[in-house]
Amino acid sequence: MTALIIFGLLFALMLTGMPISISLGLTVLTFLFTMTQVPIESVALKLFTGIEKFEIMAIPFFILAGNFLTHGGVAARMIRFATSMVGHLHGGLGLAGVMACALFAAVSGSSPATVVAIGSILLPAMVKAGFPKRFGAGVITTSGALGILIPPSIVMVMYSVATNSSVGALFMAGVIPGLILATMLGLTTWYLARKHNYPRVMLFPDRTALQATIGSAFGGFFALMFSVAPPFAIGKLLALWLDGGLPYVLSTLLWFALIPWTTRSVWVTRIVYIGLIVVGIPVYASILALGAFDVSSMGSAVAITGLIMLGWITLIQACGKYTKIAPTFRFELMWESLAVWRSFWESVWGLLLIVVVMGGIYTGVFTPTEAAAMSAVYAFFIAVFVYKDLKLRDVPRVLLQSANMSAMLLYIITNAVMFSFIMTNENIPQQLADWMLAQGLGPVAFLLAVNVLLLMAGNVMEASSIVLIMAPILFPVAVKLGINPIHFGILITVNMEVGMCHPPVGLNMYVASGIARMGITELTVAVWPWLLTMLVFLGLVTYIPAMSLWLPRILGMVN
Numbered sequence: 001m002t003a004l005i006i007f008g009l010l011f012a013l014m015l016t017g018m019p020i021s022i023s024l025g026l027t028v029l030t031f032l033f034t035m036t037q038v039p040i041e042s043v044a045l046k047l048f049t050g051i052e053k054f055e056i057m058a059i060p061f062f063i064l065a066g067n068f069l070t071h072g073g074v075a076a077r078m079i080r081f082a083t084s085m086v087g088h089l090h091g092g093l094g095l096a097g098v099m100a101c102a103l104f105a106a107v108s109g110s111s112p113a114t115v116v117a118i119g120s121i122l123l124p125a126m127v128k129a130g131f132p133k134r135f136g137a138g139v140i141t142t143s144g145a146l147g148i149l150i151p152p153s154i155v156m157v158m159y160s161v162a163t164n165s166s167v168g169a170l171f172m173a174g175v176i177p178g179l180i181l182a183t184m185l186g187l188t189t190w191y192l193a194r195k196h197n198y199p200r201v202m203l204f205p206d207r208t209a210l211q212a213t214i215g216s217a218f219g220g221f222f223a224l225m226f227s228v229a230p231p232f233a234i235g236k237l238l239a240l241w242l243d244g245g246l247p248y249v250l251s252t253l254l255w256f257a258l259i260p261w262t263t264r265s266v267w268v269t270r271i272v273y274i275g276l277i278v279v280g281i282p283v284y285a286s287i288l289a290l291g292a293f294d295v296s297s298m299g300s301a302v303a304i305t306g307l308i309m310l311g312w313i314t315l316i317q318a319c320g321k322y323t324k325i326a327p328t329f330r331f332e333l334m335w336e337s338l339a340v341w342r343s344f345w346e347s348v349w350g351l352l353l354i355v356v357v358m359g360g361i362y363t364g365v366f367t368p369t370e371a372a373a374m375s376a377v378y379a380f381f382i383a384v385f386v387y388k389d390l391k392l393r394d395v396p397r398v399l400l401q402s403a404n405m406s407a408m409l410l411y412i413i414t415n416a417v418m419f420s421f422i423m424t425n426e427n428i429p430q431q432l433a434d435w436m437l438a439q440g441l442g443p444v445a446f447l448l449a450v451n452v453l454l455l456m457a458g459n460v461m462e463a464s465s466i467v468l469i470m471a472p473i474l475f476p477v478a479v480k481l482g483i484n485p486i487h488f489g490i491l492i493t494v495n496m497e498v499g500m501c502h503p504p505v506g507l508n509m510y511v512a513s514g515i516a517r518m519g520i521t522e523l524t525v526a527v528w529p530w531l532l533t534m535l536v537f538l539g540l541v542t543y544i545p546a547m548s549l550w551l552p553r554i555l556g557m558v559n
Contacts, residue, residue: 094189
């Protein structure tokens, strides 16, 4: 009965149009003054102790980092890189939007920020290229939701605060599901574009789709190898004189400082192409082959390496006759790969933020909160001093916007903590857990019920509020049923993603509506193919825990 009164009062206040944070606060105060004997002094104490958790500090830092990147030209560079990689496929700009959203999600932690940063640049370009506005709006609205699943994620931090789960393990658990969802959204985009014959984006009009695909694939390989191998080799040399990870940090900074020169030098480009195509790939394949067949003798190793090298050069020549990629080893003719390579290096300073956050957490260099602070400092540096798209005079405006957003979220957190306090004080989560277990609900039925409940809540509440209210109630039941807390956190996060992409309170929809200048009703019709894909993915992530738990288990973060 107590639970009905509390939630009835909360929903009654929300139906008046009152903001969720104030509705939570008034519900708590009304209940405390009229139906309990809890001293009012404990309310003031809980207001302060509720937000004393160290993990909460990550939220304003991630918001600040996202705002620096949004205003600092990082999004535009990521879009160019994504377009050079997948633009030649059906619906190229749409696929580039999905890929750019996934990349920006990995550095921002916020879905609305991802929609604004990518959508404000890409949507006008898609309309200009001949795409229907509905198609572009549907892609950006749903792909922007990757911002809270691909780490770092503000929603995951809130779940951690509400349930005392590991933020680092949650971040790692979101990597594989985030990549799978991005792939599924990309396949949906490609299928619709192919069905309706939407335009491709050919960087070089006289090239075929096959040539562009092979060229961009090689370009992606160049970018990966050329950004990893030389710093590692230089770091190995410096490690002869320096200890720890410092030699690799120094070698990486030195190498990336030289990259802009290499992308503008024709001769360096030729050397890199020859080294990576003719030498790099077969040597790498040889190492894999020698390990797979357990070859240890020098003669056999040389013979296998020579055969792979000869076969590879023969294949390049044979392909060159058909695709005109390298008929006479003129590797500069691989135009797409050079475009991919250059666009990658233009955006690499933004992409390195992924390494700063995830690498720092995994290696133990800093905690998730410290990683958030580092990301804010790093984002400020590259936006102001590296890319120079953000002027120093604009920094106070970005700081003020970030402070406003952080204050709003912290106010919601404070009231949600109080709401959770009265729920716990009235023993409601424990009663709910006992009732569900008494009904004979197993893990399968419980997870289905949780999905239905959270999807319904997504119709009336914003994501952060749902997590802070529902997680402390549902978490004890999940633990009693043997559901892994990290898996449960990813499930809740995916539900929040879906809620952001449908009315009446889907935040992504309102942001995309403002960018695309479309009504909510029209946008609802536009997003349904991708929304259906997200629901299918929700079913997969709910009942295949390995999707969430495989990576953190490999890294030793989850038992």
